[in-house]
Amino acid sequence: MRIYEAITEIMKLLFLACLDPKSGNHTTAERIRSYIESAGHTCELRHVEEFESSSDVANLVSQNPQFEGALAIHLFKAGRLLLDVQVPFGIIFGGTDINEDVKVETRRVVMEKVLQKARFAVAFTDKLKKEAELYLHSQSSKISVQPQGIETQAAEDFSWSEFLQKSEWHSENPQNVLVIIGPRIDPVLTDEVEAVVRRTAGVFLARERSQPELHAAMKRCFAVVNSSISEGMSAAILEAMDLGLPVVARDIPGNKAVVQHDITGLLYSSPQEFVRQSQRLLSDHELRRRVIRNGKVYVGKHHSLQQERETYRRLLDTLH
Template identity: 60%
Template sequence: MKLLLLACLSPKTGNNTTAERIRSHIESAGHTCELRDAAAFQSSAEVADLISRHPPFEGALAIHLFRAGSLLLDIQVPFGVIFGGTDINEDVKVEQKRVVMERVLLKARFAVAFTDKLKEEAKLFLLSQSCKIYVQPQGIQTEVSEKFCWTEFLRSSGLSVELTHELRVFLLVCGLRRVKDPLYLVDVFSEWHRENPLNVLVVIGPRYLFSNSGVRQKIDPVFSVEVEAVVKKTAGVFLAGARSQRELHAAMKRCFTVVNSSVSEGMSAAILEEFLHQSQRLLSDRELRERLVRNGKVYVEEHHGLGQERETYQRLVDTLLSA
């Protein structure tokens, strides 16, 4: 079976990694899966034209109902869709986008949500199509660069490396987008850094998108300037550009802890205060750190295995064949 997989494919992003992994699952079952960037198409008519070219595609998949799924509305072959967090956390709040997403979900043969919560919210905000929605957590495959060096990494981020072996690096992985709110922890972390200079926050992630012609542009030019200006004058907080997956995984493995922030997930002031409290606990309680790492590994093995993810996508693709 020849399949088209549409997704937002900006380099070194979660979308890109997820799309490549799903393509691998599909092709391991003997299908042909052609991955295309949704940003390369201006309309669903263009995708319909691509689908019909010889040899024609026999089915399609899209990651994100609005961004990519909307481009499948005019195709004449069966397709499935995969919810992205932006679909439910952001796009569904815009009436015009919500209507399009409902049309996509109505026409799709199946939909995949990464969590039970995402499925429940989809049922709440979109026309009821819950029988089509399957829950499959993302598979996690860690590839760590053995050549990773904290000294070089931190120096490239503008951080003095005199005490790198003693630093406790808190790593925030995100692109410079407002929805990820990389400035959420800046003030409180800077104050904490002044009390203890060994505690530093490094924000790592893509700042740029690349067009089909290779032209580089900032993801959010206005917000990027704002973030860069704030970080430049804030003690203990540093920006690092996008890295390869292997380098990023190495940084996540060797930092003190990975943190997260998101406007769409409701990060309140209470959570901010709790962050400091829990971080201080982690610093002082070695047993707690070891238990969290141990339990985290068990959870990933039980819920984010590649084998289960591969089986799910291969089974769902088979439903496209039985049209």
């Protein structure tokens, strides 16, 4: 494969995304920004919540010195803010836009307009591309498929003392616990989860961590669980595979795109099935070794940072 070389013209680019601290979207946006800047462009990354309307973004883009192009993650949340800009832009599907937002007609109409105006679009999986073509009537040639690139780096020291101390009362098996780590993005859902956790033995909530701290915490675990009901492409699953951890994931299209049951991980579709698959993983050592080995190989083969970098550099060239 030829390595993508020089970008012929340097641009000033605006990049819009949901930038909740230490969230998956934030991590993805920062990684893509690094590709843009390594190509010599100037890239200003901004949180969608800074803007009330597309006219606010249009005013920002037109300020001197003007932006010459734009990029956004999530067709509705960020893309709608680019409808009034007078510069070319590209869009990256977030997953929930194609999985959930298309079900709301008013949002679907907006998303279709965004996709029609975009110079290019990026989907993480072939399935997301096909669904975008189906629901948003997009030309196939406009959408590129580029899986997320993965690179893990765990911090050298990390302590579970805050959980181990709490789990002493969990008498049946104090080491068999579920730890949920992440930021409070949806306050209503967080309150519901906290209420359940307070009355459930062996389940704990933890505040968000930096990526190296999170990876260090993951390496101390027996397995990583994905319980999402909607996913575009779960970076947590891919990071777990790269770190050498087995994955137990809900059987939904986004997860099935990266987890092959009994080969690169385990899939479940109900609470009872989750328990059964987890028990298999605990008792079958050969199964655990197999999914770890295959998961590591899969990530190395299909989620290359170099390939992701080259794809975005090539697509940015179309904004000239």
